[in-house]
Amino acid sequence: MYKPDSLRKALTAASPALRQNPDRLRVFIDEGAINCAGGTSLSFEYAYTLDVLVTDYAGHPDTLIVPILAWLRRHQPDLLLNPDRMRDGFTFEADLLNNQTADISIKIKLTERVRVSTSPDGKTRKAEHLPEPVTDPLDFVEHWTLYVLGEKVAEWDHRPEDVL
Numbered sequence: 001m002y003k004p005d006s007l008r009k010a011l012t013a014a015s016p017a018l019r020q021n022p023d024r025l026r027v028f029i030d031e032g033a034i035n036c037a038g039g040t041s042l043s044f045e046y047a048y049t050l051d052v053l054v055t056d057y058a059g060h061p062d063t064l065i066v067p068i069l070a071w072l073r074r075h076q077p078d079l080l081l082n083p084d085r086m087r088d089g090f091t092f093e094a095d096l097l098n099n100q101t102a103d104i105s106i107k108i109k110l111t112e113r114v115r116v117s118t119s120p121d122g123k124t125r126k127a128e129h130l131p132e133p134v135t136d137p138l139d140f141v142e143h144w145t146l147y148v149l150g151e152k153v154a155e156w157d158h159r160p161e162d163v164l
Contacts, residue, residue, distance in 0.1 A: 001046055002129055003110050004029060007071055011052070014067035014144070014156040017059045026053040030107075042116035042125065052106040056097065063154040064104065065092075066146050075132055076110055085109070
């Protein structure tokens with residue numbers, strides 16, 4: 001599975017606080033399932049909930065949510081394009097520790113398609129993780145600057161080819 005590591009890289013690139021303290025970003029896979037149609041192919045899909053836990057976070061929540069939304073446009077566009085999936089496909093909880101910091105848990109329902117092909121002689125198999133179709137021209141925006149209430153709170157470079 002490539003999406004958990006890809007999202008970790010995207011969040012670390014986007015958040016100055018996570019760049020300085022990468023151990024405050026924890027990523028877990030929950031409720032994993034394998035979807036396979038059977039038949040002649042061994043191709044399948046991973047389906048799971050990614051739990052992103054950011055501890056002792058002093059930044060504005062937008063500095064996490066905006067980079068995740070940008071990442072989702074590239075790596076799980078169907079989640080954003082389907083209101084029914086979005087309703088429970090991207091959720092969060094926060095434990096407000098004090099006036100400045102919080103533990104933030106973000107849950108995202110993800111899928112990853114894997115094509116399994118067999119060599120012509122039938123002796124070997126190859127598993128290939130398939131990228132999501134590109135649906136958004138913002139995928140090609142390489143430099144992001146985020147302002148909250150007129151104040152610049154984050155700046156990062158995003159090159160989709162770096163995270164797949």
